[in-house]
Amino acid sequence: MISPADYELRVEHRHEPFADEETVVWHITRAGKFTSVCDQLLSPVAATVPMNQIETVPPEALCPECSGWYRAILEGG
Numbered sequence: 001m002i003s004p005a006d007y008e009l010r011v012e013h014r015h016e017p018f019a020d021e022e023t024v025v026w027h028i029t030r031a032g033k034f035t036s037v038c039d040q041l042l043s044p045v046a047a048t049v050p051m052n053q054i055e056t057v058p059p060e061a062l063c064p065e066c067s068g069w070y071r072a073i074l075e076g077g
């Protein structure tokens with residue numbers, strides 16, 4: 001069974017071509033791992049946030065795939 005405690009949020013800094021500012025996207029990974037549930041390889045030195053503090057991440061900065069996966073396991077019990 002999947003427990004949210006086994007997971008954490010890891011940030012991705014996306015550098016879009018031709019954009020002045022980088023985009024920040026928060027993905028969900030297994031704790032201590034660098035590949036998100038949406039299959040992005042993230043930096044080992046990227047900032048992380050525990051899953052129980054997901055409310056501290058702005059919803060618009062959450063990866064839609066990762067947050068959809070997370071909602072699904074919460075609803076699935």
Ligand SMILES: [Zn+2]
Pocket residue numbers: 026027028036037038039040063064065066
């Ligand atoms: Zn993701």
